Amino acid sequence: MGDPRYYNNKSHKDDEATGGMMNRAKKFFWNWNIVSKGVSLPDYKITEYTPIETINIPDIVVIHLQQHIGAPNETIVKVGEEVKVGQKIGDSKSFVSAPVHASISGTVLAIKKEIHPSLGRGSTAILIRSDGKDQWVKGEKIRDLSEKTKEDLIKIIREAGVVGLGGAAFPTSVKLSPPDKIDTLIINGCECEPYITADHRSMLENGERIIKGAEIFMNILGAERTIIAIEANKPDAIAKMEDLVDKFGMEKMSISKLKTRYPQGFEKMLIKTVLNREVPLKVTGRPGLPANVGVVVQNVGTAKAAYDAVYEGKPLVERVLTVTGGVKEPKNLLIRVGTRFSSLIEACGGFRDEPGKMIMGGPMMGLCQINPITSTIKGTNCLLVLGKETVKEEEETLCIRCGSCVEVCPVNLIPTDLARYARNRRFDLCEENYIGACMGCGACSYVCPSKIPLAQLIGWAKDEVGRRKND
Amino acid sequence: MRWGEEKMIEDLNEKDEGFIVSASPHIRKDISVEKIMYLVILALMPTTVAGIYFFGYHALSIIILSVLSALITEFLILKVRKKEFRMDGSAIITGLLLALVLPPTVPWWVPVVGAVFAIAIGKQVFGGLGQNIFNPALVGRAFLMACWPVLLTTWIVPFGGADAITAATPLGALKLEHITTPSIQLFLGNVGGCIGETSAIAILIGASILLTLKIIDWRIPLSYIGTVFLLMFFLGQDPIFHVLAGGLMLGAFFMATDYVTGPITRWGRVIFGIGAGVFVVVFRLWGGMPGGVCYSILLMNAFTPLIDRYVKPSPLGWGKKERKIAEGSK
Numbered sequence: 001m002g003d004p005r006y007y008n009n010k011s012h013k014d015d016e017a018t019g020g021m022m023n024r025a026k027k028f029f030w031n032w033n034i035v036s037k038g039v040s041l042p043d044y045k046i047t048e049y050t051p052i053e054t055i056n057i058p059d060i061v062v063i064h065l066q067q068h069i070g071a072p073n074e075t076i077v078k079v080g081e082e083v084k085v086g087q088k089i090g091d092s093k094s095f096v097s098a099p100v101h102a103s104i105s106g107t108v109l110a111i112k113k114e115i116h117p118s119l120g121r122g123s124t125a126i127l128i129r130s131d132g133k134d135q136w137v138k139g140e141k142i143r144d145l146s147e148k149t150k151e152d153l154i155k156i157i158r159e160a161g162v163v164g165l166g167g168a169a170f171p172t173s174v175k176l177s178p179p180d181k182i183d184t185l186i187i188n189g190c191e192c193e194p195y196i197t198a199d200h201r202s203m204l205e206n207g208e209r210i211i212k213g214a215e216i217f218m219n220i221l222g223a224e225r226t227i228i229a230i231e232a233n234k235p236d237a238i239a240k241m242e243d244l245v246d247k248f249g250m251e252k253m254s255i256s257k258l259k260t261r262y263p264q265g266f267e268k269m270l271i272k273t274v275l276n277r278e279v280p281l282k283v284t285g286r287p288g289l290p291a292n293v294g295v296v297v298q299n300v301g302t303a304k305a306a307y308d309a310v311y312e313g314k315p316l317v318e319r320v321l322t323v324t325g326g327v328k329e330p331k332n333l334l335i336r337v338g339t340r341f342s343s344l345i346e347a348c349g350g351f352r353d354e355p356g357k358m359i360m361g362g363p364m365m366g367l368c369q370i371n372p373i374t375s376t377i378k379g380t381n382c383l384l385v386l387g388k389e390t391v392k393e394e395e396e397t398l399c400i401r402c403g404s405c406v407e408v409c410p411v412n413l414i415p416t417d418l419a420r421y422a423r424n425r426r427f428d429l430c431e432e433n434y435i436g437a438c439m440g441c442g443a444c445s446y447v448c449p450s451k452i453p454l455a456q457l458i459g460w461a462k463d464e465v466g467r468r469k470n471d
Numbered sequence: 472m473r474w475g476e477e478k479m480i481e482d483l484n485e486k487d488e489g490f491i492v493s494a495s496p497h498i499r500k501d502i503s504v505e506k507i508m509y510l511v512i513l514a515l516m517p518t519t520v521a522g523i524y525f526f527g528y529h530a531l532s533i534i535i536l537s538v539l540s541a542l543i544t545e546f547l548i549l550k551v552r553k554k555e556f557r558m559d560g561s562a563i564i565t566g567l568l569l570a571l572v573l574p575p576t577v578p579w580w581v582p583v584v585g586a587v588f589a590i591a592i593g594k595q596v597f598g599g600l601g602q603n604i605f606n607p608a609l610v611g612r613a614f615l616m617a618c619w620p621v622l623l624t625t626w627i628v629p630f631g632g633a634d635a636i637t638a639a640t641p642l643g644a645l646k647l648e649h650i651t652t653p654s655i656q657l658f659l660g661n662v663g664g665c666i667g668e669t670s671a672i673a674i675l676i677g678a679s680i681l682l683t684l685k686i687i688d689w690r691i692p693l694s695y696i697g698t699v700f701l702l703m704f705f706l707g708q709d710p711i712f713h714v715l716a717g718g719l720m721l722g723a724f725f726m727a728t729d730y731v732t733g734p735i736t737r738w739g740r741v742i743f744g745i746g747a748g749v750f751v752v753v754f755r756l757w758g759g760m761p762g763g764v765c766y767s768i769l770l771m772n773a774f775t776p777l778i779d780r781y782v783k784p785s786p787l788g789w790g791k792k793e794r795k796i797a798e799g800s801k
Binding site: 039041042194268272278279280281282283284288355356357358359361363364365366367368369370371372384386391393394397398399400401402403406407410411412413414416417433434437442445446447448449450451453455456459 | 496500599784790797
């Protein structure tokens with residue numbers, strides 16, 4: 001059960017506070033503690049009731065070799081080669097990596113530097129032109145999980161290029177080989193950022209696959225139970241998932257309804273809310289992992305991708321994302337990885353007003369894009385367009401020490417102090433005040449009445465502290 | 472290659488498409504320093520109106536003079552410092568709060584001198600908004616109290632007009648003549664005292680706005696008033712009388728909660744409130760003067776940097792348990 005030193009509970013039944021006055025009081029206290037931190041954001045979930053729509057196969061896709069956290073891939077195809085959907089075109093020998101696959105069938109047009117949506121600079125990518133036939137590579141389909149060993153299943157998931165689809169794109173196979181014993185698997189269906197509804201729609205429309213995918217993870221990890229965490233602003237998804245858990249007779253699975261709060265969908269926050277366990281900041285000098293407290297968190301989209309890989313033999317070449325904000329018809333789309341943003345915007349009827357910002361991801365943590373020619377990667381869960389009128393640069397004023405940032409910081413830091421140290425380049429003070437605990441959720445910047453770019457300053461100082469340590 | 476394909480793979484990355492690039496988050500809460508300040512002014516309005524109602528037009532002229540002097544001083548000093556003057560409302564609050572803690576009988580020049588001192592020495596000397604150590608309005612009052620103690624301790628009964636008979640404040644009456652004022656009178660404000668501190672109900676109406684909108688932290692007034700209540704109870708005094716009398720209500724909701732001069736963390740704020748409460752009790756029971764709220768807050772302002780330095784929450788995943796394990800594994 002992870003490293004038992006990190007939580008005192010004798011058995012996992014204790015920490016769920018199922019009954020009794022003491023347990024109820026305990027549960028109330030930690031709920032209050034967690035809910036009193038963070039922010040409640042406006043919802044803007046305009047595509048909540050829009051069913052997922054499959055868009056036409058694009059003429060051209062751009063498959064970036066680096067779509068995950070870890071070692072970059074190397075090309076294993078040549079320019080001019082014919083490829084089929086699902087054919088592996090980039091791989092790496094490194095443990096922490098995930099291969100990439102052709103998402104359309106056709107010819108390799110070029111291997112060149114293309115702008116990367118999250119690295120923000122040119123990065124090697126494989127361009128494929130469609131032949132319009134959409135021919136798939138036939139993969140091995142598994143009927144029953146008992147056919148395969150754990151190691152085989154992990155290998156299938158790795159070979160299918162499955163990464164965390166919540167946004168960070170951490171290779172799933174690595175997460176499924178934890179250093180400690182796991183007792184709980186949490187399936188993350190929080191989707192706590194405004195605007196994004198991709199996971200919500202996936203739960204409603206692909207619920208069966210998510211449950212089956214979670215079962216695969218549970219089998220691999222040997223977890224005793226699975227908790228599907230969904231925020232209260234998605235009552236239909238909660239009902240649907242509850243029905244499905246009953247229907248499949250998944251005894252070890254349960255649904256946890258959480259209060260809507262940002263940034264609850266973050267791994268560490270979710271573990272704190274659902275189980276009241278704290279992922280240690282440092283474990284023998286390295287950053288702590290959820291596995292240290294016996295937990296693995298997987299996104300609902302990742303569970304679906306694992307289902308596709310194992311039961312259907314389909315590598316990760318398509319995903320659901322939300323295109324929303326300043327487009328004519330905001331939609332949830334099922335897209336091929338590598339589709340350019342311009343095609344997505346076209347599929348949604350084009351820009352509504354003059355666009356001001358084009359953001360990959362949600363409004364709280366998303367990254368600004370400079371060119372619609374940029375292509376999607378596996379971790380792209382949302383494309384948000386903000387109109388020119390809504391994007392106003394607000395003038396920064398002096399800190400009045402109101403404490404709003406301290407009040408909301410989910411990891412108990414003092415953002416205004418850290419930002420001041422960062423401005424003065426006092427990285428030693430930043431480190432002393434645990435800047436490494438910052439998850440970059442941006443809640444401090446959101447609430448600041450003086451409009452100080454706290455998250456930006458802290459993020460920069462955090463990188464700088466890390467860089468200096470490595471030097 | 473098909474027609475148009477060169478264009479498709481052409482290096483378009485460098486082309487500027489006119490999209491704005493900025494760091495996340497891309498949405499901000501609809502709040503600003505100005506908005507907070509004007510909400511505080513709005514919340515002070517019931518108290519101001521009650522003061523004018525009880526003490527007449529002279530109170531109104533004190534308030535106007537104090538606010539105007541504060542604004543003009545701020546404008547002039549910022550001009551000298553070559554900084555931009557913003558109508559952010561902070562100088563108005565300082566002027567207003569200063570007027571509210573002055574007796575309704577003071578001559579016209581007292582609020583002017585006090586407001587100039589409050590802004591110049593209490594605030595701008597330290598570098599302006601957000602930089603001062605002490606609450607500027609209280610600095611102004613402390614200065615006036617030191618220079619003209621008689622003027623600042625001459626009280627009148629409410630509805631008395633300009634040449635009303637002098638009367639003691641409830642705290643003074645208790646201390647010097649052992650007369651207890653009924654609580655209901657204290658609650659409504661129909662007693663002698665400073666312009667803004669007599670009516671508890673008016674203060675509570677205003678404070679409820681700020682508490683509901685989470686502009687002020689409930690921890691400070693609760694710990695402050697709670698400490699005074701409990702200590703007075705255990706020391707054999709009438710706790711309700713001590714909570715309602717004097718400037719405690721106004722101080723707890725509008726002065727101790729000043730962002731700039733108070734601690735920033737949750738527990739720091741509780742400690743601030745408790746400390747100020749202890750000082751009030753000490754000053755009221757053993758001090759030479761009847762009041763003490765002003766000095767209790769100023770003293771705790773001085774402790775604020777110390778509190779902020781040592782009272783910090785431990786980051787998530789780095790509590791006592793995790794630290795112990797980390798030390799053990801070294």
